[in-house]
Amino acid sequence: MKRRLSSILTAFVLVLSLTGCFNQLENELGHISRRIKAMEDNLVLMNENISTLHNLVNKLNSYDFVTKITRIYDGNEVIGYIIAFSNSPSITIYNGKDAQTPVISVKKAEDGIFYWVVSYSVGHEEFVTNNVGQRVPAVAVTPKIKIENGNWMVTYDNGVIWHNLGKATGSAGTSFIKNVTENDGYVQFNFLDGTYITIPTLETYDALTDIVNRTNSNLASLEELVNLVSQGVYAKDIKPIIEKRDTIGYNLFLSDSTVLTFYNGIATNLPTIGAAQDSANPADSNFYWTIKYESDQTARWILVGGKKVRVTPQKGTMPMLGLKRHLDGVYYWTISYDSGKTYTWLLSDDNKVPAAVPEINMIITAITNIGTNYIELTMGEQKVLIPRYAPFKIDIQTTCKMLASSTLSIGYTITGGSNDIDLLPVTRDGFYARVIKTTAKTGTLTIYSPATFAEGMESELVLIISDGQGSLKNTIITIKHGS
Numbered sequence: 001m002k003r004r005l006s007s008i009l010t011a012f013v014l015v016l017s018l019t020g021c022f023n024q025l026e027n028e029l030g031h032i033s034r035r036i037k038a039m040e041d042n043l044v045l046m047n048e049n050i051s052t053l054h055n056l057v058n059k060l061n062s063y064d065f066v067t068k069i070t071r072i073y074d075g076n077e078v079i080g081y082i083i084a085f086s087n088s089p090s091i092t093i094y095n096g097k098d099a100q101t102p103v104i105s106v107k108k109a110e111d112g113i114f115y116w117v118v119s120y121s122v123g124h125e126e127f128v129t130n131n132v133g134q135r136v137p138a139v140a141v142t143p144k145i146k147i148e149n150g151n152w153m154v155t156y157d158n159g160v161i162w163h164n165l166g167k168a169t170g171s172a173g174t175s176f177i178k179n180v181t182e183n184d185g186y187v188q189f190n191f192l193d194g195t196y197i198t199i200p201t202l203e204t205y206d207a208l209t210d211i212v213n214r215t216n217s218n219l220a221s222l223e224e225l226v227n228l229v230s231q232g233v234y235a236k237d238i239k240p241i242i243e244k245r246d247t248i249g250y251n252l253f254l255s256d257s258t259v260l261t262f263y264n265g266i267a268t269n270l271p272t273i274g275a276a277q278d279s280a281n282p283a284d285s286n287f288y289w290t291i292k293y294e295s296d297q298t299a300r301w302i303l304v305g306g307k308k309v310r311v312t313p314q315k316g317t318m319p320m321l322g323l324k325r326h327l328d329g330v331y332y333w334t335i336s337y338d339s340g341k342t343y344t345w346l347l348s349d350d351n352k353v354p355a356a357v358p359e360i361n362m363i364i365t366a367i368t369n370i371g372t373n374y375i376e377l378t379m380g381e382q383k384v385l386i387p388r389y390a391p392f393k394i395d396i397q398t399t400c401k402m403l404a405s406s407t408l409s410i411g412y413t414i415t416g417g418s419n420d421i422d423l424l425p426v427t428r429d430g431f432y433a434r435v436i437k438t439t440a441k442t443g444t445l446t447i448y449s450p451a452t453f454a455e456g457m458e459s460e461l462v463l464i465i466s467d468g469q470g471s472l473k474n475t476i477i478t479i480k481h482g483s
Contacts, residue, residue, distance in 0.1 A: 050104050050143055055091055056189060056197055057106055057114050057138040064088055065202035066187045069180065081180045083187070086202045093180065093189070104128075104145065104154065105191050106138040112327035114138040114197075116156070130156060184356050186330065198329040208323055208331060208355045211270060214249075214263040216320050221252075221260040222275060223318050225377075226287045226311045226384065228254060234387040235375050252375070252386070262377065270333055271346065271353065273319055274299060275311045276382040283426050283462035285474040287311040289319055290382060293348045299382065304337050321346070323355055331355040373418075392417025392467050394475055396445065401482035404453040407446065410477075414441040420468030429459040431479065447479065457481050 072080035080094035116128040185204030249263035292299035322334035396412040425433035430450030437443040
């Protein structure tokens, strides 16, 4: 009896033990099944995000800009974004998370091109290669992921060949994106591996383009103005340009019926391009192009071939600014020194200057002072005075002959301008000269030659004339040996 009872108890314990094992096994199998099911459910979302990334890289190579960002919330938590673009349909991006599953992403290689990469939560990351071992550009194909026989599988040729990425274990990572941020007019798509892609907003691009167009318009107007004023043209009228009740610039009406437009300066980080006369050479009345970076104390000459570039309507000499996107998706300022035929990066301390619109300095020209006798046009630190009256002219002999140790007197007559005109002769090669006024606008220029002035020699005298109201005119007199 005792033996039978012992056998019954042993059998009962065995049944309970087997039942517990079966329950545990069932729980584990259920857990694995649910985990695989969760990963399978995320496959659609993962492939959608990979396709989105492909579209993002394509936008780096096209003029497509962000117009709106709509955040997707789960309660109070941002879990994704809807990004609207100017020239293509919107895309949806979900925030990612570290997981023990492969995450397909892109990475910029040493050649500046984005390629597909695969990475895991352990930090391992490698470039995806095709069947012949070449990296796969992100703009070429869109990978797809699936789970087959408990393994992650990926294809880069639309399903012709599938590659095994390892066992489908761990929690499911669904996205390559960590988050999306906005900074200085750019939208930054931050990846889980710490890299990112930047795309400007349409508003930023439009603002930068407007800056370039207005600056180049000012430079062209300035070039024409300097040339016309040197020919005796003067200002007859000036009218403001009104936009949304703000004065954004001026139309300058000249005596020869030319109308020039100058826009007010705009706050930007673009270096200031202007024009100035060479104060070290007072005999030279020409204007030359200048440039001033934020770090400069004073403007520097724009040099081409080591020489200053004269402000002249001669084709191919005017600097022009441009805008170009780099491989990192950021726009940088460019400059042309041949009137727009070729552009190079605008460099400051050998670094490209990012195109941005923070308030740093003024772009270029602005009409800041309108007086009775002149209009003052500022270009950074330089100024150009445009007369508001008919400029003066001088009638004087510009070629003469002299012997050594001799004296020559040349009469002059000035028409136009004010009655407060000064004349300053500048000589060289041992010559000396002085001006003797008869009236406010007539007189004699007396020249004294040196004893060393011999046959075959030639010299020049520069007569600098000021009208007392900010306008200068230079006349060159050539002196040859002879009688």
